[in-house]
Amino acid sequence: MGANHDDHHHAPDHHGRALRLGVGGPVGSGKTALVAALCRTLGGSLRLGVVTNDIYTTEDADFLRRAGVLDQERILAVETGCCPHTAIRDDIAANLDAVETLEDRFGPLDLVIVESGGDNLTATFSRGLADRQIFVLDVSGGDKVPRKGGPGVTSADLLVINKTDLAPLVDADLNVMARDAAAVRGDKPVLFTSIRQDPSASAVAAWVSEQARSWPHEPVPAA
Numbered sequence: 001m002g003a004n005h006d007d008h009h010h011a012p013d014h015h016g017r018a019l020r021l022g023v024g025g026p027v028g029s030g031k032t033a034l035v036a037a038l039c040r041t042l043g044g045s046l047r048l049g050v051v052t053n054d055i056y057t058t059e060d061a062d063f064l065r066r067a068g069v070l071d072q073e074r075i076l077a078v079e080t081g082c083c084p085h086t087a088i089r090d091d092i093a094a095n096l097d098a099v100e101t102l103e104d105r106f107g108p109l110d111l112v113i114v115e116s117g118g119d120n121l122t123a124t125f126s127r128g129l130a131d132r133q134i135f136v137l138d139v140s141g142g143d144k145v146p147r148k149g150g151p152g153v154t155s156a157d158l159l160v161i162n163k164t165d166l167a168p169l170v171d172a173d174l175n176v177m178a179r180d181a182a183a184v185r186g187d188k189p190v191l192f193t194s195i196r197q198d199p200s201a202s203a204v205a206a207w208v209s210e211q212a213r214s215w216p217h218e219p220v221p222a223a
Contacts, residue, residue: 016108017103018107018108018109018111019132019212020099020114021114021132021134023035023114023116024133024136025123025135025136025152026121028140031060031115031136032060032064033195034134034136034195035050035052035060037199037205038204038205038208039064040199040200041201042208043070046110046209047106049070049074049102049106050064050075051078051098051112051114051115052076052115053078053084053088053117054080055079055084058077076098080094084123085119085122088116088130099114110212110215114130120150120152121153122151131215132157132158135158135160136162138161138163138166139166139174139177143176146159146181149184154184159189161193163196164193164197165194165197177192178190
């Protein structure tokens with residue numbers, strides 16, 4: 001049913017539309033805080049929209065609106081009513097509707113961030129929904145998490161290991177995490193960050209900005 005619905009959406013021809021960035025990861029890994037940081041850091045240079053996913057609430061969208069990181073109308077919430085990965089991988093219709101609503105209302109946009117609800121290491125975005133994917137882990141699960149792999153860890157375009165400031169408190173070795181992430185990801189990038197220590201998420205924002213700037217959309221007008 002979802003696949004048939006998707007056929008009615010704009011063809012992903014990569015021209016004249018925003019880059020669609022999926023942000024996924026387990027519950028509590030810091031996805032929403034990262035999205036907020038990206039909006040704060042990039043909002044002055046990129047035309048943004050955000051879609052959040054929660055099962056039965058609009059909690060993540062409400063958090064972003066209260067934080068004032070973006071005009072409230074540019075943040076839309078999807079209530080999936082099902083496992084989070086279903087709405088970003090299997091039946092993406094509701095998310096595509098939300099993305100296209102943002103582009104119709106505010107376009108042309110440079111970047112639409114789609115944040116998944118909290119899921120596990122198997123969560124990945126359909127390429128029909130997200131052009132680039134970030135998977136967020138945090139150190140509180142211990143330094144063994146990256147070597148467990150899973151599609152989210154191994155296939156995301158960028159792996160972010162968050163909350164590095166907690167590493168001494170949970171006895172997590174960041175060098176071990178870096179080694180194991182490289183072993184399962186090959187040459188795909190891995191960035192370590194702490195939103196608490198770096199509220200701008202500067203390294204992640206620089207990566208996202210480069211992806212958006214190289215995307216073949218309508219250019220940002222000169223100031």
